[in-house]
Amino acid sequence: MMKQYKSMPKQVIAKVISQKEVKRGCFRMKIESPIIARSASPGQFLHILCGDSGYPLLRRPISIHRIGKKDIEILYSVIGKGTKILSGKRSGDTLDIIGPLGNGFKVFKGSRSVKMLVAGGMGVAPLLGLADELSRGAKGKNKFIVVLGARTHNHILCEGDFKRLGGDVHIATEDGSKGRRGSATDLARDIVHSKKYKWRDVCIYTAGPINMVKALARLVEGCSIESQASLEERMACGLGACLGCAIETQSGYKRVCKDGPVFNFCEVVA
Amino acid sequence: MKPKLEVKIGKLKLKNPVTVASGTFGYGSEFDGTADIDKLGGIVTKTITLHARVGNKPPRIIETPSGMINSIGLENPGVEKFIKDKLPFLQKYKIPVIASIAGETIKEYSELAGRLDSVKDIAAIEINISCPNIKTSKLFSQDENSTGEVVRAVRSATKKTVITKLSPNVTDIGGIAKSAESAGSDALSLINTLKAMSVDAKTRESRLGDVTGGLSGPAIKPVALFMIWKVYHRVKIPIIGMGGIMSPSDVVEFMLCGSTAVSVGTANFVHPNAAAEAVKGLSQYLKNEKIKDVNKLIGSLKV
Numbered sequence: 001m002m003k004q005y006k007s008m009p010k011q012v013i014a015k016v017i018s019q020k021e022v023k024r025g026c027f028r029m030k031i032e033s034p035i036i037a038r039s040a041s042p043g044q045f046l047h048i049l050c051g052d053s054g055y056p057l058l059r060r061p062i063s064i065h066r067i068g069k070k071d072i073e074i075l076y077s078v079i080g081k082g083t084k085i086l087s088g089k090r091s092g093d094t095l096d097i098i099g100p101l102g103n104g105f106k107v108f109k110g111s112r113s114v115k116m117l118v119a120g121g122m123g124v125a126p127l128l129g130l131a132d133e134l135s136r137g138a139k140g141k142n143k144f145i146v147v148l149g150a151r152t153h154n155h156i157l158c159e160g161d162f163k164r165l166g167g168d169v170h171i172a173t174e175d176g177s178k179g180r181r182g183s184a185t186d187l188a189r190d191i192v193h194s195k196k197y198k199w200r201d202v203c204i205y206t207a208g209p210i211n212m213v214k215a216l217a218r219l220v221e222g223c224s225i226e227s228q229a230s231l232e233e234r235m236a237c238g239l240g241a242c243l244g245c246a247i248e249t250q251s252g253y254k255r256v257c258k259d260g261p262v263f264n265f266c267e268v269v270a
Numbered sequence: 271m272k273p274k275l276e277v278k279i280g281k282l283k284l285k286n287p288v289t290v291a292s293g294t295f296g297y298g299s300e301f302d303g304t305a306d307i308d309k310l311g312g313i314v315t316k317t318i319t320l321h322a323r324v325g326n327k328p329p330r331i332i333e334t335p336s337g338m339i340n341s342i343g344l345e346n347p348g349v350e351k352f353i354k355d356k357l358p359f360l361q362k363y364k365i366p367v368i369a370s371i372a373g374e375t376i377k378e379y380s381e382l383a384g385r386l387d388s389v390k391d392i393a394a395i396e397i398n399i400s401c402p403n404i405k406t407s408k409l410f411s412q413d414e415n416s417t418g419e420v421v422r423a424v425r426s427a428t429k430k431t432v433i434t435k436l437s438p439n440v441t442d443i444g445g446i447a448k449s450a451e452s453a454g455s456d457a458l459s460l461i462n463t464l465k466a467m468s469v470d471a472k473t474r475e476s477r478l479g480d481v482t483g484g485l486s487g488p489a490i491k492p493v494a495l496f497m498i499w500k501v502y503h504r505v506k507i508p509i510i511g512m513g514g515i516m517s518p519s520d521v522v523e524f525m526l527c528g529s530t531a532v533s534v535g536t537a538n539f540v541h542p543n544a545a546a547e548a549v550k551g552l553s554q555y556l557k558n559e560k561i562k563d564v565n566k567l568i569g570s571l572k573v
């Protein structure tokens with residue numbers, strides 16, 4: 001049976017509980033919202049109004065990073081005007097949020113596949129929430145594999161969090177300052193191809209821009225048909241109405257906000 | 271005393287002047303739960319074509335100062351699927367549904383209008399002859415003759431209220447408006463988006479997959495107000511004004527310049543309930559200003 005993730009998005013004015021710069025230019029924010037926390041699932045996202053005076057105009061989509069009982073966390077990097085304003089919020093400030101939006105990751109009940117979470121850069125954001133869920137459902141050590149990729153050892157995010165949840169963490173850095181030199185994608189391929197695992201039994205969960213996901217999906221061709229990726233595209237409404245966030249899939253254009261953001265690998269590549 | 275909010279667009283009565291603009295509210299269901307749809311004066315659907323259209327290559331949107339550019343390319347399931355799959359949801363709100371249509375030929379416009387004429391729950395037809403995101407060298411709405419021809423074809427295919435949606439990308443919007451009126455249009459709606467581009471200096475590429483698109487949002491409001499003001503003095507038929515409406519006072523400004531009703535567009539993406547909030551705010555404005563009937567605002571700009 002497939003776990004059903006259906007929930008009605010709500011617009012809420014939520015309080016910022018805390019915000020911390022975890023790495024340079026990268027922030028983790030805890031937001032109070034029992035309504036969203038109750039109905040959210042890993043891989044869904046929030047549509048956040050960053051400015052309050054019409055600048056920037058549109059909301060910004062940010063993945064749900066962790067789901068608490070009454071709160072949710074996000075993890076984001078400052079790349080432009082919206083995320084810059086967001087990073088200036090302090091505990092006690094309020095945020096106008098619509099969420100939870102989109103379809104989250106599916107964890108197939110009874111599936112015996114080996115779960116492998118692959119994240120380059122900010123891709124870790126939605127995957128930690130998934131790791132939370134996976135760790136609750138499994139026993140013992142090394143419940144799932146995690147492959148983290150970053151530019152340097154200074155850019156690696158959430159390593160400790162994944163380990164605490166029982167993840168078998170592997171690291172790749174572009175400059176070789178930690179773990180293997182290279183990308184998360186290459187490292188993931190080598191792990192999948194190693195003798196330890198039966199290739200088609202490895203179920204990959206990943207998140208990031210479509211080109212990275214496509215590259216990964218090609219490298220690990222033949223892995224479990226359950227494999228999924230959370231994709232990104234610029235958004236306006238976030239509700240499935242404007243058709244602005246379309247991406248090209250095997251079955252034609254799909255809306256990232258409503259048909260995704262999580263898509264099955266076979267949708268992304270032929 | 272509660273001010274009177276009802277307005278008339280042709281034969282069509284709206285309980286208040288605030289509608290939502292084509293393409294910015296999907297088919298309504300997308301806003302279920304985040305917008306008070308039943309509070310709206312009317313809903314204009316995403317533009318529908320005879321056959322399904324897949325739309326343009328991504329990326330399809332980009333934010334620009336106080337606005338956004340889109341190149342959706344009229345993605346829609348086609349008229350039959352619209353009637354079968356999308357319309358039933360809209361009916362439950364008991365507000366007028368205005369179907370927006372577009373064709374590649376005049377014959378397609380008249381076929382679409384004929385098909386929708388037989389559908390009881392469509393209150394009016396908006397003829398979109400002004401979408402900038404389809405591959406034609408010239409829009410129907412960029413020429414007085416072709417505007418007249420499309421309107422005449424639709425007019426003779428339906429008894430429903432006909433609204434013609436105009437493009438701001440013309441030299442004399444008044445002349446085009448006049449031509450639509452003479453051809454039998456019951457009302458006009460303006461403005462559609464302004465042709466626009468956004469370029470990335472670093473990659474030396476357009477930020478849109480289709481290279482060009484249409485600009486909407488607060489950035490185009492001053493242009494919209496001017497064009498409505500101009501058209502208001504050229505035609506007698508009512509105008510549905512739009513272009514960057516974000517707040518109740520924007521609605522008032524559009525009515526002062528000559529709009530009988532308005533459409534909220536891009537604002538729906540920012541605040542899903544923006545249009546319903548505008549109805550509330552408009553009512554409050556009228557109360558504060560001791561104006562008993564919203565119709566008193568239309569074209570009453572002091573000059």
Ligand SMILES: Cc1cc2nc3c(=O)[nH]c(=O)nc-3n(C[C@H](O)[C@H](O)[C@H](O)COP(=O)(O)OP(=O)(O)OC[C@H]3O[C@@H](n4cnc5c(N)ncnc54)[C@H](O)[C@@H]3O)c2cc1C
Pocket residue numbers: 045056060061062063064074075076077078079080081082083084122125126231232233234235256261
């Ligand atoms: C479903 C989804 C989930 C996301 N989750 C996260 C998350 O958890 N953490 C996180 O840090 N980010 C996440 N993002 C990306 C995030 O939405 C963007 O970084 C954010 O919108 C940037 O806003 P800004 O105003 O700061 O930048 P802007 O000023 O809008 O843009 C700065 C520059 O980045 C480019 N850019 C902006 N957004 C995108 C995009 N989506 N794709 C490609 N280029 C872009 C712009 O073209 C511009 O050059 C997610 C995106 C999606 C669609």
Ligand SMILES: Cc1cc2nc3c(=O)[nH]c(=O)nc-3n(C[C@H](O)[C@H](O)[C@H](O)COP(=O)(O)O)c2cc1C
Pocket residue numbers: 242244291292293294316317340342344370398401435461462463485486487488490512513514515533534535536537
């Ligand atoms: C994403 C998007 C899609 C649109 N699609 C349509 C459409 O299908 N048909 C149409 O007539 N106008 C369409 N428009 C134009 C709007 O209806 C409206 O005329 C324009 O956006 C100006 O209003 P605004 O500034 O309030 O958005 C679209 C606008 C946007 C932003």
Ligand code: FES
Pocket residue numbers: 234235236237238239240241242243244245246255256257258
């Ligand atoms: S952002 Fe509007 S449809 Fe996805």
